[in-house]
Amino acid sequence: MADDDEIILSELSDDELVLQMHDDLYDGMKEEIEEGVNILIARGWTPYDVLTKALVAGMTIVGADFRDGILFVPEVLLAANAMKAGMFILKPLLVETGAPRMGKMVIGTVKGDIHDIGKNLVAMMMEGAGFEVLDLGINNSVEKYLEALERERPDILGMSALLTTTMPYMKVVIDTMKEKGMREDYIVLVGGAPLNEEFGRAIGADAYCRDAAVAVETAKMYVARKHNQLSA
Amino acid sequence: MIPSDTMLTEAGLPPAHTGRILLVACGALAHEILALKRLNGWDHMDLQCLPANLHLWPDRITPAVAAAVAEHRDRYDQIFVVYADCGTGGQLFEKCKELGVEMIEGPHCYSFFEGNAAFATKADAEFTAFYLTDFLVRQFDAFVWRPMGLDRHPELRAMYFGNYTDLIYQAQTDDPVLDAKARDCAARLGLAYTRRFTGYGDLARVLAQVSGTAAQDVSPD
Numbered sequence: 270m271a272d273d274d275e276i277i278l279s280e281l282s283d284d285e286l287v288l289q290m291h292d293d294l295y296d297g298m299k300e301e302i303e304e305g306v307n308i309l310i311a312r313g314w315t316p317y318d319v320l321t322k323a324l325v326a327g328m329t330i331v332g333a334d335f336r337d338g339i340l341f342v343p344e345v346l347l348a349a350n351a352m353k354a355g356m357f358i359l360k361p362l363l364v365e366t367g368a369p370r371m372g373k374m375v376i377g378t379v380k381g382d383i384h385d386i387g388k389n390l391v392a393m394m395m396e397g398a399g400f401e402v403l404d405l406g407i408n409n410s411v412e413k414y415l416e417a418l419e420r421e422r423p424d425i426l427g428m429s430a431l432l433t434t435t436m437p438y439m440k441v442v443i444d445t446m447k448e449k450g451m452r453e454d455y456i457v458l459v460g461g462a463p464l465n466e467e468f469g470r471a472i473g474a475d476a477y478c479r480d481a482a483v484a485v486e487t488a489k490m491y492v493a494r495k496h497n498q499l500s501a
Numbered sequence: 502m503i504p505s506d507t508m509l510t511e512a513g514l515p516p517a518h519t520g521r522i523l524l525v526a527c528g529a530l531a532h533e534i535l536a537l538k539r540l541n542g543w544d545h546m547d548l549q550c551l552p553a554n555l556h557l558w559p560d561r562i563t564p565a566v567a568a569a570v571a572e573h574r575d576r577y578d579q580i581f582v583v584y585a586d587c588g589t590g591g592q593l594f595e596k597c598k599e600l601g602v603e604m605i606e607g608p609h610c611y612s613f614f615e616g617n618a619a620f621a622t623k624a625d626a627e628f629t630a631f632y633l634t635d636f637l638v639r640q641f642d643a644f645v646w647r648p649m650g651l652d653r654h655p656e657l658r659a660m661y662f663g664n665y666t667d668l669i670y671q672a673q674t675d676d677p678v679l680d681a682k683a684r685d686c687a688a689r690l691g692l693a694y695t696r697r698f699t700g701y702g703d704l705a706r707v708l709a710q711v712s713g714t715a716a717q718d719v720s721p722d
Contacts, residue, residue: 343650346657381628383664407664408628433586433608434624462559463590 278304283312287323294327295334297347302355316362317369324355325397332394332482342386349390356396369399372492375417376427377405379438384431387460387481391427394481395488400425411442418446418455424492427484428474430461440472447473456491458484504531504550506639514550516573522546522711523576525569526583528553529636530610533673533701534583534708543712549573553636557648559588563596570600581711583704585609605707610634613703614671629666631692635673638683646689658691668692671699 278301281289286305293301302324309319331348334340340348374395378388385407392402403421405413409428418426430436439459446452452473459469460478469477475491478484504514509528516523526534528550538546549569555562562584570580582597582604597604607613611632612620637644646652649661668690670683680696687694 341648341650343654343657346650346660347654350660381624383629385664386660431588433588433590436590463586463588465590465592468590 279308283309283314287326290323291327291330294324294348294351295331295340295344297344297351299351299354302351303358306355306358310358310362316359316366320356320359320363320368320397324352324359325394328352328394328397329482332480336480336482345390346386349393352397353393356393370401371399371489372424373401373403373421374425374427374488375403375405375414375421375423376425376429377409377414377417378407378429378431379435379442380408380410381438382430382432382435383407384461385429387431387462388427388429390481391429391460391478391484394485395427398485398489400488411438411445414442415445415449415451418451423455424495425456425458425488427458427460429459430464433463436461436464436468437472439474443473456488456495458487458491460484503535506636507643509550509636510553510640510643513552514548516547516549518547518576520545520547521578523573523580524548524583524708524711525566525573525580526550527555527587527610529556529634529640530583530704532636533704537701537705537708541709541712543708546708546712547577553640554644556587556644562587563589563592566593567596567600570602574600574602579711581605581708583708585613603711605704607703610704611671613707614673614699614701615697616699616702627667627669629664630669630695631662631665631667631690633668633670633683633686635676635679638670638679638686641682641686645686651689662690662692665690665692668694670694670696672696673699673701 276289278286278289286308290302290305305323306319309323328348331340331345335345376388376392378385392404395402403417405417428439428442430439443452443457457474458476458478459474464477466477476487478487509531513528514531522545524534524546526548531550534548551565551569555565566582566584574580580602582602584593585605585607586593587609605613607617611634614634650657668687683696684694
């Protein structure tokens with residue numbers, strides 16, 4: 270029997286539905302997000318608008334509440350799962366219809382580190398923000414990073430580590446890039462729980478990003494700066 | 502009195518205000534340090550434990566240790582910090598240096614229980630292993646299962662542990678009950694199980710140095 274208070278998504282106006290999707294994303298309700306995405310597409314929304322106004326905006330609220338200690342990791346993961354389900358529907362449509370392209374990123378956790386929750390969140394939010402993301406996965410050697418950089422020619426290299434024992438490997442990668450004269454060709458962003466701004470500076474990264482939302486904003490800022498330099 | 506694991510997890514252990522040396526330690530190490538104190542007669546060393554659940558927020562460890570050192574340094578001749586880096590990214594080490602106190606070496610307790618040198622040599626082979634100590638086996642639900650939301654959302658298990666292959670229980674004591682519980686923890690996480698007896702490892706050696714005496718490097722029954 271249907272709950273008297275059950276919300277019928279298809280009966281909501283566009284504005285109400287978007288707000289409801291923010292709530293559903295916050296609560297990690299994957300099936301409701303999938304339904305909401307399909308409804309908005311059926312109403313003629315562009316995939317890009319669905320992505321940015323319903324999903325990314327909702328996940329930004331989740332990220333802010335995580336940063337403020339209101340939400341915790343399990344809730345963020347459930348929200349991320351819901352957003353991922355929505356993006357799964359949108360991705361092929363975005364390819365068909367086109368969307369603004371912000372830039373390209375290669376990302377992966379460093380050698381010896383298998384902890385990819387943060388890296389996966391960053392990759393997803395970067396995609397949501399219009400970046401093309403090549404995810405190298407976990408446990409990446411310097412050779413694997415460099416091979417991907419040379420092959421993909423991204424704007425950004427992102428490296429992630431959760432362990433105090435693995436985070437120094439980021440410097441190995443950056444130092445090798447310097448040795449090969451390719452460091453200045455890329456924006457290097459680093460992140461992970463034990464890192465901080467001082468560490469990022471010390472190893473020669475462009476920036477340390479404390480969470481996925483900061484990574485997106487930092488990436489946008491550096492890419493815009495790079496494009497301005499190129500056009501100057 | 503032996504403090505309960507719940508107390509050590511949530512509240513810690515206040516110092517007894519006896520002895521010349523204060524050990525400021527993680528609550529997860531209380532049983533082992535108290536056992537070593539008892540075995541070796543280290544009555545000149547007092548113990549304060551901070552709540553073990555600080556590990557759920559590693560950025561809170563350094564300020565908590567600094568506050569404990571500041572609070573007690575006038576009362577003792579020496580303070581020694583019994584925390585490894587514990588995910589602070591070197592910040593705890595820097596703070597201890599600034600405060601003029603020493604701390605135990607190593608990235609985590611499961612490194613110094615194994616022996617830091619031995620642990621480092623296994624890093625390449627065991628980087629897909631999830632480690633539990635005696636304390637963490639006893640407190641598995643409070644430290645792992647519930648904070649990760651696996652009690653409410655078991656579907657998240659693959660997101661947390663999908664890249665792990667093994668659970669290694671580093672046993673500080675010979676306890677068949679803990680062995681069975683650790684095996685169950687591995688099954689719940691979907692990981693292969695290994696038990697490895699470590700005893701107290703570097704902890705015994707380092708505390709002996711701090712105490713100025715020789716240590717009996719044995720585990721209690």
